Amino acid sequence: MSLYLTSHFPEYRKNQIELLSLLVLALIGAKDIRHAALAERCGGNAWAASVIRKIERFFDRHPLCPLDVARLVLTLLPDAKKREFAIDRTNWKLGRTDVNVLFLAVIWRGVAVPLLFELLPHSGNSDTSTRLTLLDSTLTLLDCWEVATIYADQEFIGQAWIQGLAERGLPITVRLRVDARIDGLPAGEWLEGLQPDEKAMLIDNAEVYGLPMNVVLTRTDQGEALIVASNATKGQHILKGYRQRWKIECLFRALKTKGFNLENTHMTLPAHVTRLLCLLILGYVWSVLVGIDQEAALKKHGRRAWSVISLGLRSLVRACSRQIGDSAEDLLNLIQLWMPPQRTA
Incomplete structure (x- = not known):
């Protein structure tokens, strides 16, 4: 595994790559990010206390950083089309301390994969400056013309934010509030004009936060107002596209209760949390690569019985726990997924 990670992080020293490889494998085996749980899954004959100190040194000083990891994600998940993204925030508490993270995820073959993130020094919503900083970092990795749209919920509104995206050439599909x-005119007044026999109202080229946008207004099955605006999508396709935003919620569940148990961490120092999230992204993207082409039974409502992440993580855990004979070869085959895909001319 170290060989493949070296190709992605050529500036890292050999011992740094080896430690990173060790912890990625330990993370997969433990499905837990606590130091003691990782130490139990680290191979070798060293005492547990020694291994834990090695893990602590990783979180203290390893050079692993978000931009390096994001570059790897885009390399391993190539896409011939313009990419779709989703932006959202997740948080948890350790005692009285809030850990609040703003994520930008890329949607690849129907799965939201974390790309970049910003730690927020407070609870509650992100601000415009932090969001734009996150996207400016993204634009060091790809061009604005490669972005099809960014899906966002009602937290991500406001003229300064929308105008900031326009100045960077980044399109958005965002859910609006009724005000x-x-x-x-307030969106709620437009919605009141919806006739009893109409399911939705489409408004083309309307001014929203100073920009021309297409807007769809409707109500959910529960009667809640659903108003979505986009400067990237035609009105009749907006709602179908906006459903993609839900995939980032699935991502958060996979990082937490349905996969890696992120909320078990006792780390709150920004540098430590940053390295932890980078490590989690590596484990997550490997799970995607393993699970993406696996078949899963469908439930009665037509959805998969198991997510791509669940399938991939299960296969990785099984391969990591049985490293004898043919099972060792299985793990080696899965490790080869870290090889950058060959690009055709």
Whole structure:
């Protein structure tokens, strides 16, 4: 595994790559990010206390950083089409301390994969400056014309934010609140004009936060207002596209209760949490690569019985726990997924 990670992180020293490889494998085996759980899955004859100190040194000083990991993600998940993204925030508490993270995820073959993130020094919503900083970092890795749209919920509104995206050439598909103005009128007033026999109202080229956007207004089955605006999608396709935003919620569940148990961490120092999230992204993207082409039974409502992450993580855990004979070869085959895909001319 070290060989393949070296190709992605050529500037890291050999011992840094070896430690990173060790912890990625330990993370997969433990499905837990606590130091003691990782130490139990680290091979070798060293005492547990010694291994834990090695893990602590990783979180203290390893050079692993978000931009390096994001570059790897885009390399391993190539896409011939423009990429779709989702932006959202997740948080948890350790005692009275809030850990609050703003994530940008890339949607690849129907799965949201974390790309970059910003730690927020407070609870609650992110601000415009932090969001734009996150996207400016993204634009060091790809060009604005490669972005099809960014899906966002009602937290991500406001003229400064929307105008900031436009200045960077980044399109957005965003859910609006009922008090947002569409061509100068509150969205709620437009929604009141929906006729009893109409399921939705489409408004093309309306002014929203100073920009021309297409807007769809409807109500959910529960009667809740659903108003979505986009400067990337035609009105009749907006709702179908906006459903992609839900995939980032699935991502958060996989990082937490349905996969890696992120909330078990006792780390709150920003540098430590940053390295932890980088490590988790590596484990997550490997699980995606393993699970993406596996078949899963469908439930009665038509959805898969097991997610891509669940399938991939299960296969990796099984391969990591049985490293004898043919099972060792299985793990080696899965490790080869770290090889950068060959690009055709």
